Amino acid sequence: NTITVEINTDEPIEVERDKARITFSPEDGDFVTLTCVVQIDSEYVDLRGEVLEVTVIEPSRLIPGRGTVTLVTDGGGEIQAVDDFYSFEMALLGNNGTYRPQIGDKVQFEAVENEFFGKRCIRVKLLQQAQHKQPQQHPPQQNQPQQLPPQPSPQQPLPQHQRQPNRPSGTDLYEDKFGIRIIGEFDVTFSNVQESVERVVTIRNESDKRHKIMRLFLPRTTTQLRLLEPQAHSQTFLFPNETAQYRFEITSNLYGRSRETCTWNFGGGFKIARSFNIRTGEDGDGTSEQNPSQAVSARESYFKRKLAALNQSRSRKRYIGGRRLCKTPNFVAHKIGVYEVPKDLFELVAGSETDEIVQEQLSAPPYRFDEPLTCGNYRHLFHTALFLEEINQHIQFRKYDQERVQFVPQDKYLALLMAGISESRPSVIPGDMVYASATWRDDAAEFQGIIHKVLADRVLLLFDNLFHQSYNGESYRVHFEFGRGQQRKLHHALDTVPKTLGMEYLFPERITPNEPLMNVVLNEREEMVLCNSKEDIDNNDGNDGDDKERKLPWYNQRLNLYQKRAIVNVLRGEVRPLPYVIFGPPGSGKTLTSIELTLQLIANVPQSRVVVATPSNSAAYLITERLAQSGLLKPGEFVRLVSMSQVEQENIPPALAPYCATVSIGDTHCAESEEILVTENGMRMKLQAKHIGRNRVTISTCSAFGTLMQLRFPPNHFTHVIIDEAGQCLEAETLIPLSLINQTVGSVVLLGDPQQLGPVQLSRYTEDRCVRVSMLERLLTTSRLYAVDRDRFPDSFGYDPRFITQLRVNYRSIPSILSVYNEMFYDGMLLPNQLENTADDVKLLGIMHRILEVKRETPDYGLFFFGVDGTNKQAPDSPSWFNNAEACTVLRVVQKLFLKGYEMQDIGIITPYLMQIRTIRRLFDIASLDAPKIGTVEDFQGQERRIIILSTVRSSSALLQHDIRGMLGFVANKKRINVAISRAKAALLIVGNPRLLGRDPSWQEIIDRALNNNTYVGCTLPPRNHRGGADGGNI
Structure with missing residues (x-):
């Protein structure tokens, strides 16, 4: 006497009824929650571990409601409520036989979610009896065969050879029984969406008794399956050897694999189901869904053999x-x-x-x-x-x-x-x-x-x-x-900085307070005031006073309180030379803060020489552009150093060329010293140390600053190092600009977010090791000076303001999108700058609702999930993955957005795999459409778009374990998820397989948010996943 429960693992769970507390009478297809005793490790429950004991079975969701009985048959009926229809079966109602529903009755009910019926009542209570009387039920006439009486054991499976091939595992709902056979062609393949085909399903009575078809139940949310004839409520007697036919029209609306299930109810209380398995847009292409660990291993072994042969042959040449x-x-x-x-x-x-x-x-x-x-x-x-x-x-x-x-x-x-x-x-x-x-x-x-x-x-x-x-x-x-030039510079910085700054700088343990470098404070009106003495600081009450020169102007008048605090704390520099950290979550204005800080240093610290470093060229160009637009600095006072590869690739924006220069590492004391060359667009070539030293601000990438390590500068020449997006830099990369300063004169500011993507390293032997995190993240997670202490620093959210300031105001996303990553990754600390959706936001969300055909009544929620059960594939010569069904879905959505007037620059398409990028681009080429930006998560870090479409690609649950552990693993990488979903300003559409993604807690939370807000569309959802120590599944 057992119950079989399918969960999101390889094997279903068998539960003995007398060993678990069961709070209701479960039936086939019910979604349930299991409270289990499971094998655990030191920190958390392992979903893939062994379930030792199931202690409780209860509904995943218990739905109370009221409604009117609209259908009554011999075996059951339907209740119409305000929001939906609820099915019931007479024999299964928990009413102790005291009440049988009649058409028109006002009732109160409790229901559970069911895979086949949608919502199934387990209790029905009469509130008000119908005013009219039901017609008297007469027994059948003598010329009519007797209907089968209720069977004490309603399920009697047919032999194995007669079972239908489209039956999902773990349930006998799909078994033919009592001599009833359901026959048809249930596998349907389409090459594209909006194609249609008809299918006929035949029901044959092969027993020696009469049976009655009570009703056909169709999926309530389907847009792919339509019953042409007869009507679903039609009741038909089937005499021995007779047949009944049902004609369906199937229209493909979803790329990938989907399943539409029909369930026939028969007199006597038994049911038989069939599923149409629909496959759209997945053609054979010579690729494979192979085990990636085997593919990567074979490929790498081949490369190693080639390398060995190459080294042997080259040793003689x-x-x-x-x-x-x-x-x-x-x-x-x-x-x-x-x-x-x-x-x-x-x-x-x-x-x-x-x-x-x-x-x-x-x-x-x-x-x-x-x-x-x-x-x-x-x-x-x-x-x-x-x-x-x-x-x-x-x-x-x-x-x-x-x-x-x-x-x-x-x-x-x-x-x-x-x-x-x-x-x-x-x-x-x-x-x-x-x-x-x-x-x-x-x-x-x-x-x-x-x-x-x-x-x-x-x-x-x-x-x-x-x-x-x-x-x-x-x-x-x-x-x-x-x-190897860049590798050598990284090694050189690793040897240099421990000598110039000392290990106590890299592993800070003690505070040596200094007098403020600038006695600046914020008054009550958020004005920055320069105080002449400690008494001035203590007595400052926010009044204007008589001395107008005490106020220092903000160059960006739109800075928020947290940005101003960060700048004031850096200018005070009370714990210099230890690094100051500005922790900036997505869209919080880190780059604007770094630009304002640079301008304040130049304006108020006359002896300053500032190094501004970034991990990428695009970020360095952005800072150069903003400094040029400020008008405070003129050409000759700041310079953007570029590598020769940037020149050769013609990557330098023409408008910024007058501010750019290449570097000559030749010693200026030697006779071969070269003259500066100026190109037609104003860029300077072969700048030497004596020329670079004249600039107040020097901007470049961390790696390009490695060239300056070979130049000769006066002692203490550079006074400040500002590293934007420091969380993306290898520690050795961070050390390159740090090598340009020393302890006596030097202040360092690290801006970044440890919750976003860190440094990129491809060697799997450094994975999950301390050497793979940025210096910013290492300080925040290992140094007690940078640790959160809410008791000591309640006014700065637990951070010591002498060491760190957290930016809190988000300027990017509408509230409904911000709430997703704010609550998942930032403990709700972020504040929306935009409190309500604008008219443009409402218009866009309304268009997304119509394109995706979501069921939400008001278009005010920006997260959408499009479930696609596609196939992920690899080309034989590539370790990267692609999913054609997801790519087609992305193209279809973007085409409709283009028709509504949205342009390429409004849309960004993110996917973790290069092969998927190429697949999507190829589809745009075939459609003769200009593609919006398509890139990996790394390509989009620091960027934003009004509409972000995220294709997750992976769709094989059999390969999930490799996905989680893999070098480019997307499913379980919280930092990658955070960056991906935080790029969207007004609309975020995730395209993926919920059965795969739902096995990860972060992705399940995202799916749940879409479900709870009625913005989930696409393939049939799996049973609810593990939550809080209970396994979700369906019987």
């Missing part, structure tokens, strides 16, 4: 060098070491066949890579992490090697055609190298080509002049190598 992006000077002020990868570490990683061997050796001496980070192992662990990343680059670069290629002359370059090279990972950038060797001679010298430009489908190379002059279309074997 010499090469003729190519032409570099810029000439290397003979004399530099400070040389950077080579930092070659240790041979034993390279052989361990590149020569081992399994990860287990590598992980075991890395944990043991001399690497000790599992040890916690300390002052003693700081340099060792970070150097090792950089070496591991470099080895991974060597291995992964083998994907670009080719056995036989030809070059194509293009202007002064030789082009090597490579489809999709600009989007490939690892990235190929200017400065990387291609070595060409003759296929007809193994002993010939190699020719080194330097990559100068990377285009969509080719790289442009400069070899030695002789090679260009003699090349006549011959075929060459090529292999790629990446430039």
